[in-house]
Amino acid sequence: MGWSAMLPLLVILSSALASFVIFFLDDSRAKLRTAIYVGGETVKLVLVLVMLRGIYFEEDYELRVPVLPGIDFLLRVNELSMLFLVLSAGLWLVTTVYSIGYLRGAPHRSRFFGFFGLSVSATAGIALSGNLFTFYIFYEILTLATYPLVVHRDTPEAMRVGRMYLVYTIGGGVVLLAGVVGLQLVAGAVEFTPGGALSGDEASGAVLAAIFFIFIAGLGVKNAFVPLHSWLPAAMVAPTPVSALLHGVAVVKAGAFGIVRVVHEVYGLELAQTLGVLLPLTIIASVTIVYGSFMAAFQDELKKRLAYSTVSQVSYIALGISLFSLTGSVGGVVHLVHQGVMKVTLFLCAGAISETLGIKHISKMGGIGRRMPWTMGAFALAALGMIGLPPMAGFISKWYLGLGAISAGQPWVIAVLVLSTVLNAIYFLPILYAAFFGKPSEEVAEAPEPEGRFETDPLMLFPILTTAAITLLVGVFAGMEISPLGWSELIAGRGTDYEPRN
Amino acid sequence: MSFAGLVLDGLLALSLPVLAWRALSARDLYRAVILFITFGVILALAWARLGAPDIALAEAAIGAGITGALLLNTVGGLSRKNDKDDERPDEPTDRVGRPWRTRLAVTVPVTILAGGLAWAVLSFPAPVVDMPSLVGEAVAEGEVSHPVTAVLLDYRSYDTFLEIGVLLLAALCVWSLGLSAVRSTAPEAVSGSPVLAGFVRLLAPAMVVSGVYLLWAGTSQPGGAFQAGAVLGALGVVMVLTGLLVPSLGRGGVVRAGLALGFAVFLLVGVVSMLATGGFLAYPEGFEYGLILAIEFFLTFSIALTLTALFTTVPPREKGGGA
Amino acid sequence: MIPALINAASMFFVVAGAFFFLAGTVGLLRFPDVYTRLHSLTKADNTGLGLMMVGLAIQSGSILVALKMALAWLFVLVSGATAAHLISTTALKSGLRIWRKE
Amino acid sequence: MSSVDMYLLSGVAVFAVCAYALVVHAHLIRKVIAINMMGSGVFVLLTAIARRGDETDPVPHAMVLTGIVVAVSATAFALAVVRKLHEATGHAYLPEEGEDAPPDGGGG
């Protein structure tokens, strides 16, 4: 077992160990905590970059430990892992910096950062797991590590929501376990393989299809498919960085990522199409997209609106994956990144607004653009991206999804996309209009002047600007081979004769 | 077997469940205990009939005798308490019944149990292992000629070792409750009676003699440490009842050591034999008889003391303060 | 001849002993109070048991066994007497009246 | 039916009768007596089993001897607990199910 085998483990441990140390730190030792944290992050990021380079040059990273006879704990890195890993490691860094500003002076910061780090370790584990068993393990660890974050405020409301969150996610985990075991029984140990691990001969088509839907049901809880989504808007009681983490990086994404894994690397697109399970998935995703967008339009609380927006947007990933078309897959996979970046930006902005001005409702955001121009500028950038305005990230995703729908012979999906885009515009544009051109609301008018040179805490502002910039950049430079899009094309094309366009 | 013997066996076999039933449904607890003792005596008779004089002896002394005394003592203690504060007149003259539905709900499964068991015991096959002849062969080669003693202290000595542990444990359990002495249930007139004291003084040496005899005889005929210990234990109980022994039985350290002695010696012999022969409780060649007798001697002492201690229930008095 | 005599004697003693037991039992059931019942019980049992022992001792034909039986009888006598004494004393002390003919 | 069979059935009957009484009676001393006699029922069964063949089997005898000692130990402890319970609560019954809630305040 050499260096390359240990690398995946080190990636997971770098943040986990930092978290463990932080648990035992007193809340007042902010500097030491930050030092440990940033240290852990830096190490992790460096390791991730090393691996990224290695994968690009087609090196193998694999760690295999037998747990039970016939069942291995397996960490293995491939292109899809790297996509998710880079996303989580990068956004984690940004969110952490933001959290330091956001939680300045709040109680229980050691606990918060401890579990925050653990959640990200679990996400890294999810990204790196090489088989369903390992995936499941990290999936459950993620549930447990995020629970204390959801209930971080310790209010009765938070506790109630926490219980709901736990019941939903553990329930989902249990169903996922059922799928894992079921597949294990019919097909033995299944490892993630580009192009699909199953041949279709393991069992009858009905059995394989049934197991597929058990997977979708299990993963669908975290992915917030309607009707399994209600925990997600409720979980808004959590502090904003947590919401950003849940929506953009960790929990919801873990569900979506799992679906990508199952469709692409367990069943394989071909087999899934043969089994006829793709169309139902498309329909579920479409319903969720439309439903989420509708609900978002009726929310006045900004975070709730963003939450329903997530319900809708995350299902783009499943939608793309479920189209029997490589272009569609590319759209789905790339949205994994794009949605993450955009949604994190939006949440961070919402948090900055509520922390600085105490405003949480859209109806009170009139004229806010003049008080916090940079923040609202970033918000606008991300929101336009969500709507799908070129050349922002969201446009790229929707473009590929649309192309995919056509080549898969499902043109009605275009209608879904259009409807969703219209709804996106309906729930985002009024915010932007009110913020920049509306009459200043009472709250905005009475809001205190900024204390320092910046409109809000710089530790909050810079992360926002960073992610906003990324939103723009990934769209503009989508054509580059190393961009998320390029990488997604690489992923979608593995195991097929697909040639990335230019 | 003669017809008369068959009738006698039938009567004994029938009277056992009947007595058990009568004892358990007796009007008051005293009566229940007296019937329990009667049950024990009949049981001893049945065992004598079944060719098990060892068990008959042990049952008479321990099952009927000491257990009976324990029960009487407890019943007396409970009713005495009631006399004092008179809060619940429901004991010991209770005839606790459950509603008939409960009774029915119990009767049905118990009947099924009894029926099933009867069917089972009447359909025993011929045993696969011929244990009597296995024991017989081993006894013929060994130094101890009474098979029951040989089984207890040689072939299955490990069981006996643990069983002495149970006795020690029982004393420990009782002491852990920290009970105070029940004042003798016998009225003053009895415990102070010169006739009784004289009787016990007369009895004591006779019982000691018979105890030692039982112990010594045990290697070749019915008897052994249990019977001897039981007889001496019964003597101890009588002596406590008549005030010839204090309930705490003496100095704490001595009593404790006395209780643990049998078990400790057994353990020690086991470990030493392990070192000598490589097997736990595998007596070295030629030492079998001596070691068994030695173990039995200490066992008798500890059994007698433990049975008495179980009766008094009072932890021994420690140096420097009441227990 | 001798065995027949021995058998006859032994049977006589055993039957006589049984008679005493029977009488004692009738007394136990019929007599009116603790004291009289004790009376019938101890008297009958002691004598009855003694007679039976004699009968059986003759039958056994061994001095050692006869001695053992005598010893057993002796113990029963002593303990019976003590027990009867204790019960009657207790009864008296706890205030049980002695029965008198009206 | 042979003597041995009669004793076998007798042991079973004692066991069953006492099992019934154990459940039906509430007073703990009765329960203790019932358990003790239940054991005796098993011992009768064992002794009868020992008597089946031509020779008497000494192993069940040893088992019963051991069992008698174990039974007296258990009975002695049980009676001591009954006394302790009686000291603490004034009666010698177990609370019915559902009454097991801590009777003596917060400490429980």
Place this chain on the structure above:
Amino acid sequence: MASVFENTNWMLAPILVPLAAATVAFLLMGIRGEARRNAQNAVGLAAALGVALSALALWAMVSGGGPVRYELGGWEAPLGINLYADGLSVFMLITTAIVGGAGSVYALGYFSGREGEDARRKEDLQDETGSFWPLWMFLWASMNGMFLAADAFNLYITLEILGLSAAALITLGGTRMAFSAGMRYLMVSLLGSLAYLLGVALLYGSFGALDLATLGEAASPIPPVWAALALISLGMALKTGLFPLHFWMPAAYTSAPSAASAILAGLVGKASFYLLLRVWFDVFGGSAPPAAGQIPGVLGAVAIVWGAVMAMRQTRIKTLLAYSSVSQMGYLFLLFALVSGAAPERSFEAWGGGVYLVLAHACAKAAMFMAAGVVIYSVGHDEIPRLRGIFQKLPISVATFAVGGITMMGLPTSGGFTAKYLLFTASVGTGQWWYSLVVLAGSILAALYLLRFLNPALIQVPTAKVYRDAPQIMSGTAFVLAVFSVFLGLMSAPLFELLSVGAPFPSGTMGGS
């Protein structure tokens, strides 16, 4: 090194060491005060170390050379009594060594209260008669003796020692509830052992032997054998607390001193379960009707749900944990249904899963009871409504509860996960999928009842007053044990290798097709 482990006399050490310690601790009861405590503590810890070492030695011996048989007194079975150690025996020994060792260390702190100290639950702090150590040592010896016994009657004696010492440990609680719970447990235990003894009598009547291996060879499907199987199962189910025979459990676990509760809930119930395993699979092997396993299986399934639902309704931590035990014990009994199911190749999975849960649950539940003990020690009670915000005051103990909960829920990487995963696989694999639903439902229910305490405990406004600090060693031991249970899932490979030594089922590839 190897030659040391080849000496089969090691097999006696786990039994004789605690017995000797019990005797010494018993003699030490005479000393008073601090000196006695120190002396007894030293003896107890030495014994714990001895047991752990000998368990390791046996592990080496058994995994090196297969099952070991020891002829006590030099007498061959069936005349003499044998000891027998296979993978399962050693696995159970290791379980007691871990949990018992932790329990011993915990007891150092738990019984360290000084006389005259302001204590609302005096009995929790002082063991006035000095009985804890000798009782616990007897209990430990009896469990180890049971795991190594190869003789049906010898098992009966160990059962009796187990019952008496466990009942006495409950009454050490010193409250009214403790006395009635101890009495109830004593009754249950005696009844259970008698049922077992009657079963043994029937077996002896049928085959004339007591040695388990001899019985196993001789056993055939005849009425006395069925009756014996039924009686033994009934007796052991009673002592293990299988629904609906669990009625004694909540009061017993609640009212015992927490150091004892941890041992009782962690180990004692498992010992009778072990006996059940031995008898079912090693003795009766083929002679039980295949459908018989459905009875414990269905009852176990009901227990899982019933125990969890009851646990949700409790207002005290210890009763909550006790009902959680009712639920978790239910999982163990599933294996009987799964093993006698349609697919024999799944048997090792089901059997191994159940056995692994014994270890995982023992560690986690003992740790949680220990944590409850810390709460009682510090706050004076364990009533959940009055413990709001206790996390602020006792973070480690609440964390112990949460971490132990991971095993209860069966989440990775806990040992509970491994076990429930295997049970799940076996139930799907044998076509009895309805059991798999119960396994899954149990996890969610477990989350719900654990939150019943965790939710208020984590709330920010503390209402509970801590009036005394518990010794660090108590909370520390509990926490370490809980964390250990969470990592058990990652160490299962060597333990399953051990279990496969002399297992009643062939251990093929697990979890695969």
